[in-house]
Amino acid sequence: MIADENKVNITTEILIIGGGITGTSAAFFLAQSGHEVILLERNEIASEASGLNAGTLWQTGWGTQPDLSSTLSMGSLEILQTLQLDLGYDIEFRQSGALKAIQTEEQLDFLQIEVQDLNSRGHSLNILTTQDARSIEPELGSKLSGCLYYYQDAYTIH
Numbered sequence: 001m002i003a004d005e006n007k008v009n010i011t012t013e014i015l016i017i018g019g020g021i022t023g024t025s026a027a028f029f030l031a032q033s034g035h036e037v038i039l040l041e042r043n044e045i046a047s048e049a050s051g052l053n054a055g056t057l058w059q060t061g062w063g064t065q066p067d068l069s070s071t072l073s074m075g076s077l078e079i080l081q082t083l084q085l086d087l088g089y090d091i092e093f094r095q096s097g098a099l100k101a102i103q104t105e106e107q108l109d110f111l112q113i114e115v116q117d118l119n120s121r122g123h124s125l126n127i128l129t130t131q132d133a134r135s136i137e138p139e140l141g142s143k144l145s146g147c148l149y150y151y152q153d154a155y156t157i158h
């Protein structure tokens with residue numbers, strides 16, 4: 001019911017304010033579960049951070065004991081796969097893996113312990129020699145100490 005030009009009275013079970021990834025995801029899954037949802041966005045959908053980010057999804061797999069971090073990252077990966085591959089939305093999703101440069105021998109020593117620990121807990125992450133990393137990305141500098149290789153990493157443009 002419209003009370004005056006600037007005020008609108010609406011009734012809904014769930015009102016979501018903000019049409020970024022948080023609001024739209026909540027609206028989507030709540031509506032899918034049968035709830036009545038209204039989403040209010042002051043500008044356009046995804047007009048702030050959700051429309052401007054790099055679209056990368058860093059992750060190292062579920063691990064043997066999934067925690068909040070792996071649930072969020074792997075859960076997101078599965079949603080993106082479903083949107084692109086099952087529902088046919090072209091979000092330019094690619095699971096191409098990602099490299100992170102290791103600049104010094106000290107970083108390499110530290111990361112070797114970190115990677116060993118992560119992999120012992122069921123995650124999947126490798127350290128590549130610079131030579132192996134350059135066979136994936138030939139533009140990498142040859143003086144690096146190596147690269148972390150997140151081979152399940154993904155990104156999406158839209």
Ligand SMILES: Cc1cc2nc3c(=O)[nH]c(=O)nc-3n(C[C@H](O)[C@H](O)[C@H](O)COP(=O)(O)OP(=O)(O)OC[C@H]3O[C@@H](n4cnc5c(N)ncnc54)[C@H](O)[C@@H]3O)c2cc1C
Pocket residue numbers: 017018019020021022023040041042043044045046047048049050051052053054055056057
């Ligand atoms: C430069 C940059 C790069 C990033 N890169 C990555 C990346 O590679 N990978 C990654 O996972 N994350 C990345 N992020 C983070 C990611 O973009 C944010 O965590 C995410 O988009 C936040 O979503 P949100 O819905 O919480 O917020 P937003 O996208 O900011 O949405 C909030 C919405 O609420 C609306 N709003 C606010 N107040 C009101 C109101 N009173 N009434 C109505 N509407 C309102 C706003 O207009 C906006 O549309 C990046 C962020 C930035 C800035």
